[in-house]
Amino acid sequence: MKIPIKYSLRNFKKRKLTTGITVVGIALVVFVFAAVLMMAYGIQKTLISTGADDNVIVLRKAAQNEISSVVTGDQQNIISVLPYIAKTADGKPIISNEPVVVINLPKKSGGMSNITARGVSDQVKKLRPNVKLVDGRMFNFGSKELIVGRSIHERFDGADIGEEIRFAGDEWTVVGIFEAGGSGFESEIWGDALQLLSTFNRGSTVSAVTLKLDNPENFEKFKSTFLTDRRLQQLEVKIEKLHFEEQSEMMATFIRILGIFVTIIFSLGATIGAMITMYAAVANRTVEIGTLRALGFRRTSVLVTFLSESLLISIIGAVIGLLLASSLQFFSISTLNFASFSELEFKFALSPEIIISSFIFATVMGLLGGFLPSVRAARLKIVDALRSS
Amino acid sequence: MASIISIQNLSKSYQRDSFEIPVLNNLSLEIEEGEFLALMGPSGSGKTTLLNLIAGIDKPSSGKLTVAGTDIAKLNESALAKWRSNNVGFIFQFYNLIPVLTAFENVELPLLLTNLSKAERKKRVELVLSVVGLTDRMYHYPKQLSGGQEQRVAIARAIVTDPTILVADEPTGDLDKNSANEVLTLLDRLNKEFKKTIVMVTHDPASAAKASVKRHLDKGDLV
Known part of the structure; x- marks a missing residue:
């Protein structure tokens, strides 16, 4: 049986400052990640809605x-x-x-x-x-x-x-x-x-x-x-909506690639933050780990507990980051449309895909940050862990 | 009476860099069911190492160690964890309660490894907390308890699964005289009334006096 979840939750409460800082770090990265995707999606949505399904545009080839x-x-x-x-x-x-x-x-x-x-x-x-x-x-x-x-x-x-x-x-x-x-x-x-x-x-x-x-x-x-x-x-015909969709593609792709690249660099910081937090958690609870193992809890239970804590931190961070990012939907910004070389106003737009991507991104940060400390916790020798008291 | 713990030619050494440090030397010992054994000896004599080996949280370098018919030296990591949860109750010098769990939840921990229902677990936890006289402190956290009360919670946690043996490492080492007496009286009661086999490591002759058998270790040898 698993170590009870309340053990992890109450430890969060006990270490609320370090846990809180880590959550904020992950929330900020998720916010930037989601904001970039929302920006790209907002541009696409704006441009795609410019065209109609039953209109045809004729342009020079x-x-x-x-x-x-x-x-x-x-x-x-x-x-x-x-x-x-x-x-x-x-x-x-x-x-x-x-x-x-x-x-x-x-x-x-x-x-x-x-x-x-x-x-x-x-x-x-x-x-x-x-x-x-x-x-x-x-x-x-x-x-x-x-x-x-x-x-x-x-x-x-x-x-x-x-x-x-x-x-x-x-x-x-x-x-x-x-x-x-x-x-x-x-x-x-x-x-x-x-x-x-x-x-x-x-x-x-x-x-x-x-x-x-x-x-x-x-x-x-x-x-x-x-x-x-x-x-x-010399001319070609396209459904108007498709034409504007193609117009949005280059710009949205550019924003996505640049944004994701920047976010990945940010995420390294947040991942290292999560890792430091989890290493500190393991160090502070070495005797507890030894005791739990002595009582009969297996290495995998310890691994799952610490990995779950890291994942929970990242998921809370993702929720906060997404809530912050979702507030961007109320704002409009303008940018130069690469396709027309003129200003285009658009709104940040959230989609289910962006929500899922943000959670996956946060989960990966939590797993990467929590993995090594969790393995360390699980690999502790019982006698060494108990001796650290 | 039959031996519940049988130790034959048991040796344990640790590797420190390129040096091998012997801790227990070819040691043999029989502990009978229902015995209250006090292992005494100076620091570094190997008594805690022997206790750890009996409790299955460390592995011998050589020799045979049988507890209730199981050669625990041959068990793998996973089987040993299961064996410990069924057969060993631990009492530590510094109690080793989980600070974020209440007295009830600490005592319930070993039961989470069993198939007992929540209601059955509750019944058992309440029973053992009444045995150690802490029913009224059930929902207190360790930091809200005195040292003696913490150790009594730890004893309740040790006996809640009705294990084959109880191992206690300096159980009174961190307690004042009155609390130490309470704990020793409780251990004595567990031994006499509930027929628990207890192996206790102690420096303190007064604590050892409660035991039915005393053995001394010196530099890894029984003397």
Whole structure:
């Protein structure tokens, strides 16, 4: 039979300072670990939610993003008459031909930063129904008016309703503020595509064409029709959600690798801390170990007891670290989106996978930190242990 | 009366660096069932080593050591642990109670190695605590007890499994005269009333006087 768990629990209480410090050490490492994963997942979640399952984005082949893509006016005309595109009640295809450019704006916190300016067509409301005006009105097509995402409104100067934003030699009036379900669109400003093309002297060449399918299941048929048209050979089509998922992958992977690398270095400190605590626990309880063994408890019972104590410390640390990390969900931060070279606001996001990973990570720290001291405890000779009294 | 402990040509030596230090030399001894044996001798004479060998917490270098018919020198680590839990009750000089467990929980510890139910364990613990006169201190922690009371808890822990032998290493060495007398009276009662075989190591002639048999060790030899 095992040594009773209350023996371990009461020893924690007896050594609350050293146990507490070790728990805090592990909690901090788990916090950093979970925070990094939450950051990467938050970025992915934000970008993925930017795209819709039933929208298709058309980009130039090999273009990494909308900024580096071009779709000519002729190509736009050909696309607009392809089958399987959803249509409005009056028969217009739900398509938005979108010039996307990066402009520079002053931040409220100081300094300048890049933001994405997107020109949209008049079907954009039907194309992206999750975009909702929360203040002001929609811009008038044909005028130099803008609506700004909630994040831009909060973080940049001149992004209030009635204020002017100046870029490419023109002044644009902010007339509305929109939300888009926490997606990446909230970090953009939108205006009339034709006005934007004119301002940037781009003729009719846009960055991307986004269209709604009449049925999401028709994507393969649409793609097949698209690919058979030789005039569209320079372009490629993707489900919009998949496109943004790919956009998020590089950045999320970068954050994950860098973050996990840093966390592993931190974890060495926490593991050594746990090891010192457990060695001290063994040293302080040598006589008790000798007594328990003399009474008939086996080496494995002693090993399991000390290893369990180390694991328990790490699990308590993991719970505290995760609780701290989960509070990050209430915060939004912005970072440079590697794919668009402009600012992207996102929220830290917790997932069941992150919780499980954090517990596994803490368990590994507890096992590594507790293993050698536990083996030492189990290998003590009874007479030597008793003699240490 | 039959021997419960039979020691034949028992030797024990320790290795210190490249030196072999002999502690017990070819020692033979028979201890009868129900005997209260006092092992006496100066420091370093080997009496605690002999006690440790009898209790199965150390292994002899050579010779035969049979306790209640089992040659314990031949048992492996795991079998020896099981044997100890069934056959040996330990009483240490410094009581060796677990400080974070109450008197009840300390006494219950050896019973956790048995198949007894919780209710049966409780009954047994309460019984032995009443034998040592500490029913009212059942839920006290060791630091809340006097030295004499701690040693009585340790004795309760030693007898709770009804072991074949009790081994006591200087059981009164850390106690004042009154407490020492209480403990010795208790050991005497366990021997006489409950027919327990007791092997006790002591320096103290007054303690040894309670024993039915006294043996002296000097430099690893019985004298």
